[in-house]
Amino acid sequence: MTDTPLLQMTGIVKQFPGVRALDGVDLDVRAGEVHCLLGQNGAGKSTLIKVLSGFHQPDEGTITWDGQDAAFSTPAKAIEHGVATIYQELDLVPHLDVTENVFLGHEVSRAGFSQRSRAREMARALLARLGHAEIPVTRVVGDLSPANQQIVSMARALSHDTRLLVLDEPSAVLDQQEVANLFRVIRSLTAEGVAVVYISHRLEEIRQIGDRITVLKDGRTVATGLAVADTPTAELIRLMTGRSIEYVFPPRPETPRDQGEPVLEVRDLSLAGVFTGVDLTVHAGEIVGLAGLVGAGRSEILETLYGARRASTGTVAVDGKRLRRGSVTSSVQAGVGLAPEERKSQGLLLDEAVYRNITMSSMARFARFGFLDRGQERKRAEELTTSLDVRPTGVTRAVRTLSGGNQQKVVLARWLLRDCRVLLLDEPTRGVDVGARSEIYQLVRSLADRGVAVVVVSSEIEEVLGLADRVLVVREGEVVHESASTDIDEAKVLDLVMEERVPA
Ligand SMILES: Nc1ncnc2c1ncn2[C@@H]1O[C@H](COP(=O)(O)OP(=O)(O)OP(=O)(O)O)[C@@H](O)[C@H]1O
Numbered sequence: 001m002t003d004t005p006l007l008q009m010t011g012i013v014k015q016f017p018g019v020r021a022l023d024g025v026d027l028d029v030r031a032g033e034v035h036c037l038l039g040q041n042g043a044g045k046s047t048l049i050k051v052l053s054g055f056h057q058p059d060e061g062t063i064t065w066d067g068q069d070a071a072f073s074t075p076a077k078a079i080e081h082g083v084a085t086i087y088q089e090l091d092l093v094p095h096l097d098v099t100e101n102v103f104l105g106h107e108v109s110r111a112g113f114s115q116r117s118r119a120r121e122m123a124r125a126l127l128a129r130l131g132h133a134e135i136p137v138t139r140v141v142g143d144l145s146p147a148n149q150q151i152v153s154m155a156r157a158l159s160h161d162t163r164l165l166v167l168d169e170p171s172a173v174l175d176q177q178e179v180a181n182l183f184r185v186i187r188s189l190t191a192e193g194v195a196v197v198y199i200s201h202r203l204e205e206i207r208q209i210g211d212r213i214t215v216l217k218d219g220r221t222v223a224t225g226l227a228v229a230d231t232p233t234a235e236l237i238r239l240m241t242g243r244s245i246e247y248v249f250p251p252r253p254e255t256p257r258d259q260g261e262p263v264l265e266v267r268d269l270s271l272a273g274v275f276t277g278v279d280l281t282v283h284a285g286e287i288v289g290l291a292g293l294v295g296a297g298r299s300e301i302l303e304t305l306y307g308a309r310r311a312s313t314g315t316v317a318v319d320g321k322r323l324r325r326g327s328v329t330s331s332v333q334a335g336v337g338l339a340p341e342e343r344k345s346q347g348l349l350l351d352e353a354v355y356r357n358i359t360m361s362s363m364a365r366f367a368r369f370g371f372l373d374r375g376q377e378r379k380r381a382e383e384l385t386t387s388l389d390v391r392p393t394g395v396t397r398a399v400r401t402l403s404g405g406n407q408q409k410v411v412l413a414r415w416l417l418r419d420c421r422v423l424l425l426d427e428p429t430r431g432v433d434v435g436a437r438s439e440i441y442q443l444v445r446s447l448a449d450r451g452v453a454v455v456v457v458s459s460e461i462e463e464v465l466g467l468a469d470r471v472l473v474v475r476e477g478e479v480v481h482e483s484a485s486t487d488i489d490e491a492k493v494l495d496l497v498m499e500e501r502v503p504a
């Protein structure tokens, strides 16, 4: 690591209509270091890296790259200079295949047959370097999991001569094993002198991978160039939020809820090629967690319960009534709600107001004699956004203008508002900062206390164990363990999810 900065950003200002997203930010990054960018949802992290990558133009401030004045006027210019960016919202072209996405914009993408097969070979080599040789280079990208799509984005970044790799919350779509893999790739890049800017809300990751830290708060730099090793986590939280936060889970009910009336009963549920023989009972007031690796089948289990996928065998019943297989209508009528993991494609109407996005699934509640009670509609939305600390405030703002973490809170608010009997939550705190997590846990617990049966999937084992009453561990489409969450710890869950299958 050298001390002369590769990149120096000074006094960066970026104004959006009504919001000063960046209000004089400084950042310097050295070759070979991992520089972590921290800050609460809406602090300005993504905006800053979009200024860096030529996606946004700054209103004020200077950028020096390798000793030269350089504000990149377009993303292509930034890439030319060796700045590769993996955005928070993946920007792949879903209907093109893996190779085409990796070489998008390169000449090879428009080449003839022989060059195309060469491109495929190069794509294969890049994926192998990332530890993902198994991703088929001819597969259409839209068919890949979010985790694998991110790998493809990384391959694209590495297809150029990269001197600075910018990663905006890459771990939000990854499980522990994939994060470890990503860190391995990052370390080999920094060893070659590549600089990395890393954004994450998971502070333990910063400890593992980061060299120095810059903290943003409300569009300003509150600390820059802190050495990770010398900065305690409590200090980081204080810098980000301006207060100290106890990272707490709400207390569990004193009497276990698994004795009462079962609300959700799942028997021998299978989805061909994905998961088999899932048995699951969730009682009123109970929170059940599904732990496991990405790709173990957890999200697919939720989607099947919701009727979005058609089970190949087995039954799902809510309050004793059997649901029709593969019918969302039947599930929704029975009171099943699903807050999906991918907020952009499955969840949000980006150009609609925040309150509309929250109330859209509960319209019946706001209808009075055939008219919509808009006052009431907004009031409920306001209550929820206040308790989830959605920023900036104001429920008439278009969802598109919110930061990633705040969009996630809007998706969640929608499902918290709906009267569900069964609420299925897939990665409910993905991309949400430390300040707002406790509030989300609290809201989920209070829903359970009102008698809702909750199933939650999370890649953060600590979250599953802290929030749920009971935990099921899923490995390769099978439930391999079930117990009270207090009867198992993080290490044991990791052992269970990692365990190699003994060949029969
Ligand atoms: N295109 C836009 N139009 C209007 N406002 C925007 C736009 N993009 C971002 N903002 C606002 O700028 C501020 C900073 O947003 P940014 O996305 O940079 O936050 P972030 O630190 O990346 O947060 P998160 O952790 O939630 O991803 C927020 O108040 C956001 O609402």
Ligand SMILES: [Mg+2]
Binding pocket: 045, 046, 047, 088, 168, 403, 404, 405
């Ligand atoms: Mg962001």
